[in-house]
Amino acid sequence: MxxxxxxxxxxxxxxxxxxxxxxxxxxxxxxxxxxxxxxxxxxxxxxxxxxxxxxxxxxxxxxxxxxxxxxxxxxxDIHAELAALRDLREQPAGIIRITTAEHAANTVLWPKLSQVLPKYPDLQVEINIDYGLTDIVAQRFDAGVRLGENLEKDMIAVRISPDQRMAVVATADYFANHSPPQTPQDLTEHDCINLRLPHGGILAWEFERDGRCINAHVQGQWVFNSSSPVLRATLAGAGLGYVPEDVALEHIAVGRLQRVLDEWCPSYAGYHLYYASRRQSSRALAVIVEALRYRP
Missing domain, CATH: 1.10.10.10 (Winged helix-like DNA-binding domain superfamily/Winged helix DNA-binding domain)
Structure with missing residues (x-):
């Protein structure tokens, strides 16, 4: 040919x-x-x-x-082998493309990788924000980030964060006009800020207590397709937000947000970096994996 x-x-x-x-x-x-x-x-x-x-x-x-x-x-396969050959150089080099959700990019990838990349001037990281379950092989990503419960079985996975929790929060001004919910069922009386998923559905607010699980489908005036605007709208008093606990804690600590339904919010498996087995030989990827690896 x-x-x-x-x-x-x-x-x-x-x-x-x-x-x-x-x-x-x-x-x-x-x-x-x-x-x-x-x-x-x-x-x-x-x-x-x-x-x-x-x-x-x-x-x-x-x-x-x-x-x-x-x-x-x-x-x-050809792309991976060429990348592996380039990695035979003394210094790790090349582009590592990672697909991830926004929260993991902001709270895990950026804090850790920003400390490491200055040591490797020939190494470049490209972060692609995507809430779908991306096929990293077909889309030519070197690695992806998912929660532990969503990992593909034929991939190598490395934990990069502790377990996660969600938090239901709102401002004091919002609660001045609305009684704080005592159970997930009370959310029907509230303006709730929703997150739309890549397939078009709305994220259910998941709760669990004493072995009882509830997936609440809430209503409100605002719907976003990424987490940052949800937090921003919550801080503006637009309603109740369902956000990752770690991004809410700093606002709770200084009184900008108040938390409700804490005892109903269970922990779940944290973030994992996953990649195809043929990428194991990449020195560049090895640097990224070690930089991100979760060490309790």
Whole structure:
């Protein structure tokens, strides 16, 4: 197969994964028209339609999906091996791409990695904020961060945080006009600030006490799709917030927030860094893993 065929296959994988000519062209550093020409040329040579195009989206056909499932892992393997070869240099070098939720990025990754990276000037870390359960192999991430209960079985996982808890909080001004809830059922009488999940649903507020578990589906005027605005709206007195305990404690300590339903909020498995086994040989990743590893 000629060199241009390999380039076209790489371009196809980029389009099929991004589901977008615009995003794939940006990733590949070529124009949209050049990318479209490559895809038509590849389809003509194969005699098959690989991509279904519309005015708003692009998606693989049945043949395209089959080709994507074959190519993506192999290109990922090649990418990993090239990265491992680069790591044979004396100093760890290269880019480590990590997908994570915003809370873990702010409270675990940044505090720890910001202390380590200055020691390795040839090492670069790219953090991608994503609340979905990203396939790190297909999306070409070196590692991901998830709570312990959501880990994939075929990945290597390293704990990077202690167990976590959530906290239900609001301002004193809010409670001046609303009686503090005594049980999760009382939340129906309150303005609750919601978090929308990547699949479109709203995060349920999870409670447990004396073996009794409750998933409360609360209502309120505000819905956000990341945690920082939830905390900001809570501090502004917009209602009750359901936020990670560690980001609420500093505000509770100085009186900006008051906590309720504390005895109903259980702990759950903390954050873990996970990665595919073939990335074990990467010196750059090894530096990141050791920097993040949780040590009680």
């Amino acid at each position: 000629m060199t241009e065929d390999f380039n076209d296959l790489l371009a196809f994988v980029a389009v099929a994964q991004a589901r977008s000519f615009t995003g794939a062209a940006r990733q590949l550093g070529i124009s949209q028209s050049a990318l479209s020409h490559r895809m038509r040329s590849l389809e003509n040579r194969l005699g098959l339609r690989l991509l279904a195009r519309s005015t708003r989206s692009v998606s693989p056909t049945e043949a395209g999906e089959r080709l994507l499932q074959t190519l993506a892992p192999r290109f990922a």
